[in-house]
Amino acid sequence: xxxxxxxxxxxxxxxxxxxxxxxxxxxxxxxxxxxxxxxxxxxxxxxxxxxxxxxxxxxxxxxxxxxxxxxxxxxxxxxxxxxxxxxxxxxxxxxxxxxxxxxxxxxxxxxxxxxxxxxxxxxxxxxxxxxxxxxxxxxxxxxxxxxxxxxxxxxxxxxxxxxxxxxxxxxxxxxxxxxxxxxxxxxxxxxxxxxxxxxxxxxxxxxxxxxxxxxxxxxxxxxxxxxxxxxxxxxxxxxxxxxxxxxxxxxxxxxxxxxxxxxxxxxxxxxxxxxxxxxxxxxxxxxxxxxxxxxxxxxxxxxxxxxxxxxxxxxxxxxxxxxxxxxxxxxxxxxxxxxxxxxxxxxxxxxxxxxxxxxxxxxxxxxxxxxxxxxxxxxxxxxxxxxxxxxxxxxxxxxxxxxxxxxxxxxxxxxxxxxxxxxxxxxxx
Numbered sequence: 001x002x003x004x005x006x007x008x009x010x011x012x013x014x015x016x017x018x019x020x021x022x023x024x025x026x027x028x029x030x031x032x033x034x035x036x037x038x039x040x041x042x043x044x045x046x047x048x049x050x051x052x053x054x055x056x057x058x059x060x061x062x063x064x065x066x067x068x069x070x071x072x073x074x075x076x077x078x079x080x081x082x083x084x085x086x087x088x089x090x091x092x093x094x095x096x097x098x099x100x101x102x103x104x105x106x107x108x109x110x111x112x113x114x115x116x117x118x119x120x121x122x123x124x125x126x127x128x129x130x131x132x133x134x135x136x137x138x139x140x141x142x143x144x145x146x147x148x149x150x151x152x153x154x155x156x157x158x159x160x161x162x163x164x165x166x167x168x169x170x171x172x173x174x175x176x177x178x179x180x181x182x183x184x185x186x187x188x189x190x191x192x193x194x195x196x197x198x199x200x201x202x203x204x205x206x207x208x209x210x211x212x213x214x215x216x217x218x219x220x221x222x223x224x225x226x227x228x229x230x231x232x233x234x235x236x237x238x239x240x241x242x243x244x245x246x247x248x249x250x251x252x253x254x255x256x257x258x259x260x261x262x263x264x265x266x267x268x269x270x271x272x273x274x275x276x277x278x279x280x281x282x283x284x285x286x287x288x289x290x291x292x293x294x295x296x297x298x299x300x301x302x303x304x305x306x307x308x309x310x311x312x313x314x315x316x317x318x319x320x321x322x323x324x325x326x327x328x329x330x331x332x333x334x335x336x337x338x339x340x341x342x343x344x345x346x347x348x349x350x351x352x353x354x355x356x357x358x359x360x361x362x363x364x365x366x367x368x369x370x371x372x373x374x375x376x377x378x379x380x381x382x383x384x385x386x387x388x389x390x391x392x393x394x395x396x397x398x399x400x401x402x403x404x405x406x407x408x409x410x411x412x413x414x415x416x417x418x419x420x421x422x423x424x425x426x427x428x429x
Contacts, residue, residue, distance in 0.1 A: 226392025
């Protein structure tokens with residue numbers, strides 16, 4: 001429907017509308033803040049205005065380079081990132097400035113991915129290298145990592161900390177996409193039958209189960225159960241996308257329930273998470289305090305919220321990471337929380353539409369897998385914050401504070417947009 005200029009013009013129009021929301025929030029924060037603290041005010045203006053200018057410049061760069069990717073995904077990500085920056089500025093201004101620096105790094109990485117790696121099909125040639133790199137990246141924090149929030153998932157480098165599992169999820173999707181694209185027919189039709197159900201042989205399902213099993217075992221030792229759950233759900237989603245066989249999903253869910261029950265019996269930290277989920281009140285002064293304060297914050301926000309800067313979300317520990325959704329609900333209300341969820345739903349819709357437009361199996365599986373990954377991560381953390389699921393401690397994509405998460409998520413964005421660009425070129429032929 002649009003040429004390159006038209007796509008990018010529509011993209012900038014939507015970014016501009018998001019920028020108006022960002023400007024209004026900045027005015028509210030500045031008027032409600034300490035007017036004598038010029039350093040904090042300058043940082044606020046730099047962060048919020050800088051984010052708007054950076055996304056606009058990115059759109060112009062894509063227009064110059066003839067990038068024909070979906071024009072709606074970047075504005076959605078800008079909207080999510082803007083909400084994150086606004087609430088970080090509201091809650092922890094120093095963290096907001098750090099997040100802005102990480103955002104500039106992430107946008108630079110995005111430019112590199114969408115400029116130098118547009119011929120992404122070569123990524124399908126390194127199937128088992130992804131598996132090896134993923135296992136190594138998960139093992140390193142066990143021996144050399146730093147423990148935070150009960151999980152040993154971070155590596156320290158010169159004052160910075162990198163969460164390797166954020167990048168392993170990309171390797172997992174690339175491995176599964178390459179392997180499933182090569183073996184899809186056998187996985188679908190099978191080479192043997194069991195109770196009348198066609199099943200593939202060990203040569204086909206063995207590497208899949210091995211990669212999945214190693215990842216989950218290592219993540220259990222890291223005590224990073226949220227990431228393990230995301231990996232598992234993404235694994236099932238991609239298997240179903242490749243084969244359209246519900247049997248694999250049902251078998252996987254049974255395996256998940258059995259492994260979940262075993263983990264509950266074997267590991268104290270799993271028992272603690274489940275017990276807090278079932279009834280946090282006996283743990284009000286200890287491990288349940290965080291979740292209870294989150295529920296109080298969401299309830300006090302009502303439908304319309306207390307107003308930006310008028311709530312008390314800072315009473316929630318780690319509100320800038322795991323519980324930023326509760327802060328949004330308290331100060332922007334149920335409507336603000338639902339608006340945030342709708343942005344993620346639209347992101348998933350555009351990502352799946354990109355997968356459906358792809359002309360080859362590898363591209364379709366990468367787009368579907370990365371989109372499922374982002375959607376599942378958003379669902380799992382939001383469900384934990386509102387007590388629908390046990391709290392897992394993962395970040396809300398593009399919104400929560402976290403440098404590793406932000407950079408990894410922008411790499412994911414770049415890969416999805418590259419697939420969209422390729423589909424746009426094929427459509428023009």
